[in-house]
Amino acid sequence: MSKIFVLDTENRPLDPIHPSLARQLLQNKKAAIFRHLPFTIILKESRSESPISLLRIKIDPGAKYTGITLVNDSTGDVVFAAELKHRGFAIREALTNRRQLRRSRRARITRYRQPRFLNRTRPDGWLAPSLQSRIDNIKTWVEKLRKFAPIGAISQELVRFDMQLMANPDIQGKEYQQGTLAGYETREYLLEKWGRQCAYCGVKDVPFQIEHIHPRAKGGSNSITNLTLSCEKCNIKKGTKDIKEFLTKDTTRLEKILKQAKRPLADAASVNTTRFALLNTLKVTGLTVETGSGGLTKFNRSQQKLEKTHWIDAACVGQSTPILNIKGIKPLLITANGHGTRQSCRTDKYGFPSRHCSRTKFHFGYQTGDIVKAVVKTGKKVGKYLGRIATRATGSFNISTKNGLVQGISFKNCTHIHKKDGYSYSN
Missing domain, CATH: 3.30.420.10 (Ribonuclease H-like superfamily/Ribonuclease H)
Structure with missing residues (x-):
């Protein structure tokens, strides 16, 4: 069972403890909740120093x-x-959108502006x-x-x-290649590359065999680009046939396999x-x-x-x-999730302005991204809600819960659980 993190009175980490012991310390008021995600408690009284397991x-x-x-x-x-x-993929999409907007601005007839500083150089190790x-x-x-x-x-x-090991099996000695790890590197790579399914029939969740696209009997190599995954039935059926002969009636699959074999794993x-x-x-x-x-x-x-x-x-x-x-x-x-965007004007799918985005981040002590617990006792939305909020200047917040979006929750009914840190959490 996942254990609970514990801090001493000076905020130094101690050995994590069982949840039942943490619950007992909280009930006896010998500890307090320091953080909800990940759940951490802090002791109120110093304890005798005991060895800590790293x-x-x-x-x-x-x-x-x-x-x-x-x-x-x-x-x-x-x-x-x-x-x-x-x-990473969301960042790539945002950079693509920014690049497209800047490209359109460059096409406009505007006055020439001299560069203010050199901002096109990249430091060593740039990613x-x-x-x-x-x-x-x-x-x-x-x-x-x-x-x-x-x-x-x-x-x-x-x-x-x-x-390197797959390209040259002897690069780290024969013990590595012929020992207990033999084949694990190649098999794991092929499972990822070919989507954990048979390249010839597409079946999943069955034992796979490593198969040569161009058979060894006809000059095929052991190169990783000549290997694929096959179920036992397809492997026996193909035998020593060349892939072009085996898939002569299925040119679409043949073209797909040959293309995938040369494609690196992104x-x-x-x-x-x-x-x-x-x-x-x-x-x-x-x-x-x-x-x-x-x-x-x-x-x-x-x-x-x-x-x-x-x-x-x-x-x-x-x-x-x-x-x-x-x-x-x-x-x-x-x-x-990141920390939001500085964009002050939202646009529609065509790039035209559609609505204003407030520059004010905090409203009534809350900001978008905070995790709160809301207890509503009156009105149409009676109940308890837990999730991330989207704040509004009116004080009417939206809460994203496990069961969906709940709109129109007053800030007066909310209690902080976890303040925004650029991440969202679930169990």
Whole structure:
């Protein structure tokens, strides 16, 4: 079961405790709620100093989702788990819209304005904003968790797939290729690239075999671009036939397979682009950083017969992975939303102004993005509501709950649960 973070009277992190013990401390008024997300309590009285078990934060970075877990290496207990959803694609879309607007302005006949400063140079290590946001999100959460839990080491999945190993199996010695990890790197890459389905018939959720598009018997190579996934039935049926002969009656599928075989994996490319920048960012923390590959992560997960999720993959990163205890763990789902926009005028789909956007962020002590609890006792909307709010200058707020949007809730009925920090949360 996920444990509760505890801070002492001087805001120093202590060993996380069981929820029942935290509930008892709160009921006896020996502790107070410090933060709701992630749930953290702070002690009101100093306790006798006892040895603290350092935890390891494990990170499985991805293009869309990143898994984060806190693991006790000595006991194997998973103390905390989260899945962080990035907003890289939303940033890319916003930059595209901005670029289109600026391009239209350049076409207008306006006076010449000299450049005021040189703002076109890029510093060393520059990354596109959509990629940099992924690193910043992970860095933010590492720093947050270090404030609430005693963390002594970091494990990061440095490479989703060991591309050098697949291209040259002997690059790290025969023990790596022929040992317990043999085939894991290649299989994991193919599963991602071909959508976890048979390339020939499209069947899913069956055991797959690695198949040569151009058969070895007719000169095909072991290159990763010549490999695909096939169910047993299609693999036997194809045999040593060339793919053009096998799919002579299905030219559409043939063209799709040949095109997909040459296409690089976009998500893997984005992860590979940011991997060393993230590694350097984590090293700045001063903690010991362990790295591992995606093939090793899958091997650790398969050995312990665990299901595939982002947070479980994070718990299985690195050679240090112990026998994990994940009983009762429910991950915190985190979505990066950003901090809004400076745009003062909203437009319709054609780019024409449609409505005004207020520059005032705070109304009656609340701002859009805060998580509140509203208790309405009278009127048509009697009930309790929990969710993110959209503020209005009139004091009538909208609340986004699990069951949908609730409009017209007065600020007088709202109580702060969690102030806006650029993220939304759900369990």
